Amino acid sequence: MKRFIGFLVILTLVVALVPSTMAQDDKPFAGQKIVVVTQVGRSIGGPVEDFAPDWEEMTGGDVELQQFAWGDLFEKTITAFDTGSGDFDMLIFPAAWSGDYMAPGYLDPAPQEILDKIDMDDVIPLYRDRIIAWGDTVYALPYDGDSHMLYYRKDLVDGGEYAEEFEAEYGYPLAEPKTWTEYYDIAEFFNGRETDMGPIFGVMEAMKRNTQAFYVYFSHAAGYGKIPGNPCFFFSCEDMTPQVNNPGWVRALEDYIRSVDLGPPEQVNWDVADTRNYYPAGMSVFNIDWGDVGPISIDENVSLIKGQVGFAPLPGGDQYWDYEAGEWVTPESGVNEAPFIAFGGWIIGVAADSDVKEAAWDFAAFMAAPEMVKELAVTGGTGINPARFSQFEALDLWVDAGFDEESAVDYLDAILTGINHPNAVLDLRITGTAEYQQTLDVEITRAIAGEISAQEALDNAAAAWDEITDRLGRENQLAQYRSSVGYTGE
Amino acid sequence: MTRRPIWQTVLLYAVVLFWCFIVLFPFYWLGTTSFKRQLDAIRLPKYVPYYDFEPTTEHWDYLINVQGDVTWRHFRNSLIAASGGTGFAVLVGAMAGYGLSRFRYRWPVLNWNNDNIAFWVISQRFLPPALFVVPFLIAYTNLDLIDTHIGLIVAYTMFNIPFAVWIMRDFFNGLPADLEDSARVDGATRWTAFTRIVLPLSAPGLVSVAIFSFVFSWNEYLYALMLTNFEAITMPIFIAGQNTQRGVEWWYISALAITAVLPVVLIGLLLQRFITRGLVAGALKG
């Protein structure tokens, strides 16, 4: 009898508790509305649009997506943060703006239980330890992995048709370029050549001012300006001296200027994103872009070159400028590989002044879940590129998405080599990053337009950088830069 | 009138046709592009649907069905901001125009008369809006007006008033005062005379001011860019921002541009005579 009573008690307890806990678990965020901010368009924001209903179903929350033009996103969000006029809860933003978002405390530090949910060990260490963190605190969840890579037409470059002619002309075999010098040799060789799809251009590099095109220049500069073993690239870590006008950077800009005549004339008005429409239409041999072109190139609706694209890490410098020693150094391997982690990817943060942080973090974790991003990365047009080991390992998914196996291996390998490289260059991410980048942007586009020489342009940029640093407080900026690259010297 | 020589006639029609072609062709291009597939739009130009390329309605489908909410939100914002700004500007402008036309003012200290005041008012129209970027930004953030419809309406009212005053003053100058005077002899106050007699008589002037204010506000870019964030973004900002991660998607933008331009152009076509009249009044007397 006692036992029966005990059983009854337990039963009533269970019966009484289950519905209530069930109900809670079922719709923990019922009636809460979270506002998600990101850029306009299907990429990055698109997945939120598509999958928010699932989450809403699960949790009872309500997601509202607000999208901005890329060119306005920074201005709008930072003004809103600064003035407290923003009413958004979750942001999907470029990691490069961490200095402006995380440093002043606009973002909420990520709770440990959320990080546990998304399997942080699976994330590429560079992202886990640097990109989503400010100092030692993690402020964001990894969503998208980003680094520049090189696309080339392997039917032209790897195929045998032109090999002989090329070798006769340049004295070495035609293959995937390892250095910028080789890159330009090949571009020059093919530029204007008649192929079965009409005349083809050598390169296609975004050059439009006031867009993301300056990242392409950074990619050029990394090979010539990054010193192996020294994390400081944009500034010296001793006193915040801008490095933009050192000979390595100048040489990179001279290269970039060369590209003007080796690509479609209209490229000076193209953003990186514009090249994503034209490259798959078979206009050029090379393209420098984030990982996006991979999935786009296999979509037959928009691509004429499916299966003909080769993927490679960015070329390196055949020498690099050591600013500490003040001299050119030729690395033993013959190549200074320094992949540029341009932009650092889109990451997900939660506003510190949000009223519905818990719901926002839950949705963030939902979007950043390993299974979710794995799916998104293989889908063309989502803008999501891999940042987790599991994404690189899931070869079958890439093949299902339409890659042939060789291409998939090639593609994943190119990206992984980039972001996992010991000499990889992190994007600038300190307070004022946007202004540093844009002042430089103006100067390099002027050099491209032939208004001033490369040296002059970069000297101007360096002067402007010094002015910004002084205005924002030199000590402050130096401390930030050191911690952003993980400088521990002295 | 003497008959003109044949070559003049030919020249006349040639010039007219040529110019009409220059004006209309871009619109034709906009229309066809919105029905092109991506690969048709980014390689060599394709001119004639069904002959050159197979049209597709997928972009319109995306605009109206998939992105319908978003499109409508921006469209509505534009509608609210532009009509709000227009309404206030017409009201305030008509009042001030009437005042300047019927009374004699003399501002102390500056020693300004009606003409000076009118000139001062219209000169505000030509101040570069860039001057107001910083103060508006700071003031609006402190007043919590950033990203609200009210904020835009206030800015557009300010922006449209000078022109409204200018045109309405001119209009009232051409309107004999006899009617109001006799009404006032019969005991009507100034205000009732203004609302009951003057305003109805000046409907054509009001319409042309309204059209102008509406079109200016609808197409306005800089104020909208700096004063809106998410909620209140208007069509021009939305369209200018269509440089997405997939680049400039000409096909989709074309559809969007048509949506944005069509209402205003239709207004323009239907109420054409008011516009010409307003333009001429504004400039001839200016």
Added chain:
Amino acid sequence: MQRSTRETKPQAAAVQGEDITREDRVMKRVFLSPAVIVLLALSIFPLFWSLGISFTDILRGGSTLQREAQSSGVEASGFLGQDFNVTLRNYDRIFDDERLHIAARNTLFFVFVGVTVQYVFGLLLALVLNQEFIGRGIVRVIFLMPMMTMPVVVGYLGRMMFDSYRSPIADLYRHFVAWWEGVPLIGSELDATLPWLTNGSWARGTIVLMDSWQWIPFVTLILLAGMQAIPDDIYEAARVDGASSLQMFWRITLPLLAPLSLTVVLIRGLEIFKIIDVIVVTTGGGPGSATESLTMYIYKTALTFGNYSYAAAISFALLVLVIIFAMVFLGLGRRLVPRGLY
């Protein structure tokens, strides 16, 4: 713009006799005040405020003074105990900010070239249209279309039309090149593409073209109205005296249109000073810095860089340019236009 001021007087005088009623004394203020208050509050006040800001070191998220205090930890107090300093550094920088000078040069280019192109073509079109022809109503309507179009859309249209590779214009040019190279004797090799928007000087011109496409009809319509207001008997008299059409144009039409022409040119000029939207969607200020306008630079400085005080300072530089332009034109007007007409 000032001419009208004189015309209104008789009317105004007729209405307000000496016996102005008490009601009117109140009402005249009621009628004018709303407009004046709005303009004072939203135009004049911000103007002076902006002038004030331009002499400080205010930035987004705190002045330089505050930032220094933050990093040094020492409480600092600036101008009159406020948290900012008064400084001339913004005006100092105006003189050696190359980007600003280039933007100013570009803006002046847009204004002067734009005004010239629009006036010349507007006038020619008006001359042609100032005749009877079939379909006049329709043509007038078509003329209004570009003016009604959003400048942002005009920019996109321009980019589609002037693309150096996939635009109809490029296509036309390709055919022209192919034909030209086949022409005996004078035919020669030409560049395969024209750098409409990809070469600095070309791009500046192309921007002017786009703006002109939109606004030539405006100039035309106004000049047309002006021409139609010229009484026919003046022409008749001239014809009796044996004047040729060309003479009549130079001696009658052009002088009688002068005041109107100045107004139109002034209006267009002042409007072009504000140009930003067309440029933003076409070149974004590039290639290089060839097409960045002052308004664009001010917007960037204020919103992207958050340098409020400097943005305020350069907006006054813009104002100075605008005022000089207007003064020159008004002065020119006084000199060129015959006394009786002005």
